[in-house]
Amino acid sequence: MSLLHTPPNRPTGKSVQLMTTCLCDAFYSDVAKATVEILDFLGCEIELPDGQTCCGQPAFNAGDWANSRKVIRHAEKTFSGDKPIIVPSGSCAAMIFHGALLAFEKEEDLPAIKAFGERTWELVDYIVYGLGITQWPGKFDAKMTFHRSCHLRGSRSPEAVNALLTSIEGVDLQPIDEVEQCCGFGGTFSVSFPNISEKMGELKIENLTACKPDVVAAGDMGCMMHFGGMMDKQGMPYKRMHIAQVLRDSLKNAGKL
Amino acid sequence: MKSKQKIDLVARDLTNEVHEANFIGAKMKSERRYAALGRDYADPDKLRETAGLVKQHTLEHLDKYLEQAEASFERNGAKVHFAFDEDTAKKTVLNIMNEHGCKSMVKSKSMLTEELELLHYLEDQGKEVIETDLGEFILQIDNDHPSHIVTPIVHKNRRGIAKSFEREGLGDYNDDPETITRRARAHLRQKYLDADIGLTGANFVSAESGRIVLVTNEGNARFCMAANKVHIAIVGIEKIVPTDQDLGLFLNLIGRSGTGQQLTVYNQFIGGPKLKDQPNGPEHMHVIFVDNRRTEVLASDCREILRCIRCGACLNVCPIYRQSGGHAYRSVYPGPVGAVLSPLLAGNRFPELADLPKASSLCGACNEVCPVNIPIPDLLLRLRDKAKREGAKEAMKGTPNLAMWATMCSQPTMWKAALTMGHTMNHIPTQLIPHPSAMSWQGTRKLPKFEGGEFRKWFKNRK
Amino acid sequence: MSSDREKIFSAIRAALDPLPKRTAKPEWKRELIVCNPSGEFSSLKEQLADKLVFASSRYCDSFDQLAETLKAENSTFGYCDPELAPLFEKLDGITFETEYDVAKVNEYTFGITKASAAIAESGTIVLKDGDTSSRMGALTPWIHIAAIKESDIVATIPEAIDRFGDDPSIVFCTGPSKTADVEGILIEGVHGPGIQIGFILS
Numbered sequence A: 001m002s003l004l005h006t007p008p009n010r011p012t013g014k015s016v017q018l019m020t021t022c023l024c025d026a027f028y029s030d031v032a033k034a035t036v037e038i039l040d041f042l043g044c045e046i047e048l049p050d051g052q053t054c055c056g057q058p059a060f061n062a063g064d065w066a067n068s069r070k071v072i073r074h075a076e077k078t079f080s081g082d083k084p085i086i087v088p089s090g091s092c093a094a095m096i097f098h099g100a101l102l103a104f105e106k107e108e109d110l111p112a113i114k115a116f117g118e119r120t121w122e123l124v125d126y127i128v129y130g131l132g133i134t135q136w137p138g139k140f141d142a143k144m145t146f147h148r149s150c151h152l153r154g155s156r157s158p159e160a161v162n163a164l165l166t167s168i169e170g171v172d173l174q175p176i177d178e179v180e181q182c183c184g185f186g187g188t189f190s191v192s193f194p195n196i197s198e199k200m201g202e203l204k205i206e207n208l209t210a211c212k213p214d215v216v217a218a219g220d221m222g223c224m225m226h227f228g229g230m231m232d233k234q235g236m237p238y239k240r241m242h243i244a245q246v247l248r249d250s251l252k253n254a255g256k257l
Numbered sequence B: 001m002k003s004k005q006k007i008d009l010v011a012r013d014l015t016n017e018v019h020e021a022n023f024i025g026a027k028m029k030s031e032r033r034y035a036a037l038g039r040d041y042a043d044p045d046k047l048r049e050t051a052g053l054v055k056q057h058t059l060e061h062l063d064k065y066l067e068q069a070e071a072s073f074e075r076n077g078a079k080v081h082f083a084f085d086e087d088t089a090k091k092t093v094l095n096i097m098n099e100h101g102c103k104s105m106v107k108s109k110s111m112l113t114e115e116l117e118l119l120h121y122l123e124d125q126g127k128e129v130i131e132t133d134l135g136e137f138i139l140q141i142d143n144d145h146p147s148h149i150v151t152p153i154v155h156k157n158r159r160g161i162a163k164s165f166e167r168e169g170l171g172d173y174n175d176d177p178e179t180i181t182r183r184a185r186a187h188l189r190q191k192y193l194d195a196d197i198g199l200t201g202a203n204f205v206s207a208e209s210g211r212i213v214l215v216t217n218e219g220n221a222r223f224c225m226a227a228n229k230v231h232i233a234i235v236g237i238e239k240i241v242p243t244d245q246d247l248g249l250f251l252n253l254i255g256r257s258g259t260g261q262q263l264t265v266y267n268q269f270i271g272g273p274k275l276k277d278q279p280n281g282p283e284h285m286h287v288i289f290v291d292n293r294r295t296e297v298l299a300s301d302c303r304e305i306l307r308c309i310r311c312g313a314c315l316n317v318c319p320i321y322r323q324s325g326g327h328a329y330r331s332v333y334p335g336p337v338g339a340v341l342s343p344l345l346a347g348n349r350f351p352e353l354a355d356l357p358k359a360s361s362l363c364g365a366c367n368e369v370c371p372v373n374i375p376i377p378d379l380l381l382r383l384r385d386k387a388k389r390e391g392a393k394e395a396m397k398g399t400p401n402l403a404m405w406a407t408m409c410s411q412p413t414m415w416k417a418a419l420t421m422g423h424t425m426n427h428i429p430t431q432l433i434p435h436p437s438a439m440s441w442q443g444t445r446k447l448p449k450f451e452g453g454e455f456r457k458w459f460k461n462r463k
Numbered sequence C: 001m002s003s004d005r006e007k008i009f010s011a012i013r014a015a016l017d018p019l020p021k022r023t024a025k026p027e028w029k030r031e032l033i034v035c036n037p038s039g040e041f042s043s044l045k046e047q048l049a050d051k052l053v054f055a056s057s058r059y060c061d062s063f064d065q066l067a068e069t070l071k072a073e074n075s076t077f078g079y080c081d082p083e084l085a086p087l088f089e090k091l092d093g094i095t096f097e098t099e100y101d102v103a104k105v106n107e108y109t110f111g112i113t114k115a116s117a118a119i120a121e122s123g124t125i126v127l128k129d130g131d132t133s134s135r136m137g138a139l140t141p142w143i144h145i146a147a148i149k150e151s152d153i154v155a156t157i158p159e160a161i162d163r164f165g166d167d168p169s170i171v172f173c174t175g176p177s178k179t180a181d182v183e184g185i186l187i188e189g190v191h192g193p194g195i196q197i198g199f200i201l202s
């Protein structure tokens, strides 16, 4: 139950630019690889702009908009052109099509930033609503829960994820309690509000693992770094996967990759 | 855990009992909200969007609608007053009481009177004031403050309340909620009859017809207006909506959003003194329109917050409020709405409350439930920017400095160097890892392994 | 006082003047806020009965049944609107006064007053000052009986609002007076009636 923030009429072609995200660039290379592998599978031609760094969100959320704009401006220049920009993170995507507009609302280069946002897609949103694919020809025998990360609000990504996951042969997607509740990451929030952040994380983990799933999936490595880091510290056994990894592995299981 | 942010510290130190009360209360109301809206409307978002636009439209034409409301009330035989600031607002109430020779007031719940601390002011002036909403009455006898805008004593339990009743001579200790309620009923009934003036707030004002709308479950506002001869409605200027028909939109949303009720039990539409033939009720109605910095909010880039209809849904769904409770916000309005509104209404005391907008993971649940679709996360972000620009220290506590990070992120060579250095970084202090949240984390989380540069190498070499 | 008025209006104008454009009032149709019906009903009366109960009010359309209810609640003395008195006099074993005496505020256990309308979609009883013989009589007794003419049942809230006229005090009552202030536990009958009855006069 959320009104859409995603820009209308985003480009849908198969020649795309990939925004890896700083987290995947630094920590989660397999998520980036999985994203490339599924885009390859879908017949996309992928360009990886070399100068890319981060979407600017950490500073934006911290209230340091001047520094955030510096990073966003750099990103906008790095991703020049008119191809769709695909991001394996709802959070970074929303930063570009929504947050950046706020950061630039009083700036002269707002139109360029707006145009940047109007090309940006979260990965699964792009697959389902950009390319029109609603059936995923994979196979994955697993009971699964999905953390609907908060920055998927205001987009159709949650429906998209649901459609794809439930179409995969063998996936038993379990609903979780209080799906709308945040995991407690929130970027610098988790640093400056450690106690609340941790309690939120505990609740999220409880809800995500209540059904004893084989896999806990999410669409944002930020959330996963936070609650996954907590799970690791507590020695919890659940396998965690980014949605791109689920999609890729399911193709492998089905012998399609 | 070590922390510098006040709200985080309150959450850390809350007793289990209070935490449970806050948490369960909030969760329960959220669940009822989802159930009620989902049951009754195919697309509740359409209502939220429309209601938000109606309010935004009204605010952006407030001069016109306020003038219209004034004229309508006067046509209805009510007297209209204006109060620009807190002092005038309080004095206006006092003057009206004196003018009618009133000594004792029964009042129904109003967040605006909390803002003004009207009760203490009138008591200092020698007037008796009785809060009649059950929760507010309990707060009054305990000299406590509301921790929620709809359910003000959600932080209290029955045992504490029973003790307070015993102390106040309202019977022997008995913590059965029904007994507590019956005792309050009997006690307050006499207070209504003894009082000579009733004061209410207003949830809405119809400019078209000159009516205030009061939304209550207990019926205390009805009583204030049955037993007394003078009625004062004290109203923030942002409460106006254009027409009576617009009210239907808001009344259908406010109960469902706040408590999951299809309609709140009593919706009263008051436009002037009682009819001549009516034996009970006020012969005089005074409406006081109060600004108290609302026009400052209107001039700011957070004016959308003035759409708020005080339903409490954003508090109930907010994961931070659920952990910290309402008192952590150190102001009249807690939760997401308070994190925006309180610092703004604080005027030049903004820096003291500049940490409130930081108390959010920006998850957006508040926006998703808000019946008037206020983009609360966007407003929180604007206030964070304001706090940073104005150097408000409360806000910055615990937030890492991101200047170096920003430089690195806008210079690809530096970025890539940091990425390839990464593998050694698995062994060196985490402050250098190019992501702020990776810092000071180790207490409860295991950090991911650094793999910088691997993906790029793989991408280049693939096929 | 007038200076505060001027201050407020000029502050509003100063705040709004810089806006590049202002939000237009959205056009919205009444159907938008009409809620899904909770079932199939052959008449508004039937829907109202269902919704009254859903809202924790009670529905009644027979004098005998009403007398039984009152007796079961030990409620045999109350207040009644003088114009309704001839109708309700036939309640067996029940007595009432037709002039509300504040001194008896705790003696009246029921109050019978006229409803101006009832809203079927929400189970709401509408009281208007012009039709209410005594605000106290409708509010203070434990049981309130609102006498509703069947022809005054409207389908939706917007239709009820259409009938506001220039009455100075209209009350929508949807259920009995209640609170959940103490630990979220629902208690009925705080300041107003603990039992709300919609009595349909056919």
Ligand code: SF4
Residues within 6 Å of the ligand: B307, B308, B309, B310, B311, B312, B313, B314, B315, B337, B366, B369, B370, B371, B372, B373, B374
């Ligand atoms: S901001 Fe919205 S959700 Fe929060 S109290 Fe106000 S109207 Fe309700």
